[in-house]
Amino acid sequence: MLPEYFEFHNPVKLLCGQTALENIPYEMGRLGCKKPFLLISRTMLDGGILEMMGGRYQALIGTDIPKDSSFAVVEGLARQAREEGCDGILAIGGGSVLDTAKAVRVLLSQGCTSVRELLGSEWMSKGASVPFLMVPTTAGTGSECTGVAVVQDDQTKVKQELISDQFLPDVAVLDPRATEKLPPRLTASSGMDALTHAIEAYTGLQKNPISSAYAFSAVQMIGKNLIAAVREPKNNEYRLSMACASTMAGIAFSNSMVGLVHAIAHSLGAVGAVSHGEAVGIMLPKVMRWQMDCVGEGYGELLSAFCGLEYAAEIPYYRRGEKLVEAIEDTLMHLHQKCGLPYSLKDAGVSRKDLRQIAQLSVDDGALLANPKSAEKSDVIKILEMAL
Secondary structure (H helix, E strand, C coil): CCCCCCCCCCCCEEEECCCCHHHHHHHHHHCCCCCEEEEECHHHHHCCHHHHCCCCCCCEEECCCCCCCEHHHHHHHHHHHHHCCCCEEEEEECHHHHHHHHHHHHHHHHCCCCHHHHCCCCCCCCCCCCCEEEEECCCCCCHHHCCEEEEECCCCCCEEEEECHHHCCCEEEECHHHCCCCCHHHHHHHHHHHHHHHHHHHHCCCCCHHHHHHHHHHHHHHHHHHHHHHHCCCCHHHHHHHHHHHHHHHHHHHHHCCCHHHHHHHHHHHHHCCCHHHHHHHHHHHHHHHCHHHHHHHHHHHHHHHHCHHHHHCCCHHHHHHHHHHHHHHHHHHHHHHHCCCCCCCCCCCCHHHHHHHHHHHHCCHHHHHCCCCCCHHHHHHHHHHHC
């Protein structure tokens, strides 16, 4: 059934393929960027990615970006960019680098000096032109096509989720060479993150036909390529497929939101220090089983995407949702055996004594707003116990 009204937004130009990096200089010139502020992970800088782009540029290079970036880091980098007269942002890295770059870009475009000025400013104006290009080096967050940046408040130590379409880059570059150094376990957890984005986008309360099309295609590509990418990390076709799937899932959930799996995963990260990709991987099948009574039909529609048409055709319609959960559990077990991806909360080091705190944080999480089934604290505790 179509929603009475919906919006869909994705203005990002995508460069995809095994020579995408070489097109960055052209895109910077097209956008009028002569002196970019380059935010890059040390690993990628040492790996020679700038040479792949055709040589070094007159740029201010920032590499000391912590895993959990903070207001102070963002504000310091924005100050450097202003002092050096940089006229654009080029970000190359994983989630922390990209989130930091998003916040730096908006501080520059809005003429702000403090990240606190951005809090609650979802409807900020476009501001000054600051060309912005992103090169993701993981294939999971879809950050290159999401209007969200997560940055830690230095004073409260709480991660703040900043939301605005001004965080979207002008250009995102998907090149398999940018993710080829990912270790197998990170490839696996990133892939589970993308899968969760796609499934929750496809079944959430704010889904729409366009976001669902992106989500369905993302599930299809992940089903075909995730295990293969872990088994053959040097295979560029698998790498590029997972990068495209991550981006499509990011576009999908940016327009239809995520749900309970993410609410619990956020809490597992805060209380148990479980990495996000591993947390959603553990919780995805458990949450799917818990809300099968509400979402079984939607899950069933995704079985053909994840497992193929021939397999799905042999399964009775009413059992397809459950079979999708089983297929995801089989994938998780394979990844657990292949690269050590945790299969349970016990594997991830989560203690039973922390479950109540995790559950309380989960029911207070904004991701629950779009979940198709309401959840109380007692429900979340039951789900967590299933995952131990």
